[in-house]
Amino acid sequence: xxxxxxxxxxxxxxxxxxxxxxxxxxxxxxxxxxxxxxxxxxxxxxxxxxxxxxxxxxxxxxxxxxxxxxxxxxxxxxxxxxxxxxxxxxxxxxxxxxxxxxxxxxxxxxxxxxxxxxxxxxxxxxxxxxxxxxxxxxxxxxxxxxxx
Amino acid sequence: xxxxxxxxxxxxxxxxxxxxxxxxxxxxxxxxxxxxxxxxxxxxxxxxxxxxxxxxxxxxxxxxxxxxxxxxxxxxxxxxxxxxxxxxxxxxxxxxxxxxxxxxxxxxxxxxxxxxxxxxxxxxxxxxxxxxxxxxxxxxxxxxx
Numbered sequence: 001x002x003x004x005x006x007x008x009x010x011x012x013x014x015x016x017x018x019x020x021x022x023x024x025x026x027x028x029x030x031x032x033x034x035x036x037x038x039x040x041x042x043x044x045x046x047x048x049x050x051x052x053x054x055x056x057x058x059x060x061x062x063x064x065x066x067x068x069x070x071x072x073x074x075x076x077x078x079x080x081x082x083x084x085x086x087x088x089x090x091x092x093x094x095x096x097x098x099x100x101x102x103x104x105x106x107x108x109x110x111x112x113x114x115x116x117x118x119x120x121x122x123x124x125x126x127x128x129x130x131x132x133x134x135x136x137x138x139x140x141x142x143x144x145x146x147x148x
Numbered sequence: 149x150x151x152x153x154x155x156x157x158x159x160x161x162x163x164x165x166x167x168x169x170x171x172x173x174x175x176x177x178x179x180x181x182x183x184x185x186x187x188x189x190x191x192x193x194x195x196x197x198x199x200x201x202x203x204x205x206x207x208x209x210x211x212x213x214x215x216x217x218x219x220x221x222x223x224x225x226x227x228x229x230x231x232x233x234x235x236x237x238x239x240x241x242x243x244x245x246x247x248x249x250x251x252x253x254x255x256x257x258x259x260x261x262x263x264x265x266x267x268x269x270x271x272x273x274x275x276x277x278x279x280x281x282x283x284x285x286x287x288x289x290x291x292x293x
Contacts, residue, residue: 046246047242099257101156101281106254108245136249 001089002124006132012143014098017105018074020139021094024066025052030142031135033057040071051081052140060084067091078112088114107136149237150268151260154280158253160291162246165253168224168287169242172200172214178234178290179283181205199229208232215239228261235263235271 010017020030027047028037037054039045045052046069053063059083068077076093091115092111099106109132115123158165168178173193175182185202188194188211193200198211209230216225222244228235240259247254257280263271 005246006248007246007254009247009252009254033264072257093159097155097254098153099155099157099254100153101284106247107247133249 001112001114004108004121004124004128004132005108006021006128006136007108008136009099009107010105010107010136011089011102011145012105013103014096014105016143017107017139018096020142021096022046022069022074022076024050024069024076024078027052028054030129032138033134035131059135064108068093074130080115085123085126086116086119087127107139110119110134149260152276152280152283153255153256153258154276155254155280156205156221156288158255158284158288158291159245159250160253162222162244162253163193163253164291165244165255165287166219168290169244170194170217170219170224172217172224175200175202176254178287180286181279181282187278190267201256216241233271234267235261236258237262255287257284 012078020026024041025037031104033118034054034105035047035055035057040053043050048066048069051063051065053061054062063081063083064078068075068078069100070076073095077091077093080090087145090111090113095108097106097108111127161167168174171193173185173187175185181204183203183205188199188201194217196214196217199211199267201209201211203209211229212226213229214226216223223241225239225241228238238259238261241256243256245254259275
């Protein structure tokens, strides 16, 4: 079962970064891969168990369920329900930690999943580079544009 | 229960930082305020339960016991057995996490303890700034050298 871990430091206070990331339905406003997103059945985006259905720029559709959300820990977890990409049993965890000596934010993003045999390395690289590292870069640009 | 939390980014890979800080008897090598240290009863410094008896530059003496050490998760936990500070039940954890972006290190140092309410703020500030942050600053200078 591949495990992917990516982490970075964002040069902004943790409250600023969390305000963007805690919105489970907000990734279409900052992640370049996501074209549009909605929460199914009109539920609040911070209701545990809610499902976001979103479409990527390439037209493919995914559904993900919110498993955990904590304002105290500034962390959330989610799993994939449906995806055209063969990521099975995919569960991801995002957490933020303050860098107190600079008022910056440490951002840790990790997941575990199964894949068809022989595609582990390819899909682990795709998740780590395109989704996680791509997301880090996108948040930096998003905050630099003053859209925090 | 007062809590101290300090964190920083050290611009070198986690393995290099861990090599320096995992030695429970090595405070004099990287913490400027510590003059000398020894492990009691000749025990190995990575034996959980061992006690370090160390002296600061100002002559203060402390004894601390190793509660947990992980080469896998890069953390070290310890308690204070004796110190000049007016506190009890002090447990601290020093933890390193890799920053994959740039192959750097996220370092965290936290502590919890009991004390009289009127000295809590002073202790939290002193431990956070003069002990933990000062040690991180020294570590960053050494790693950059």
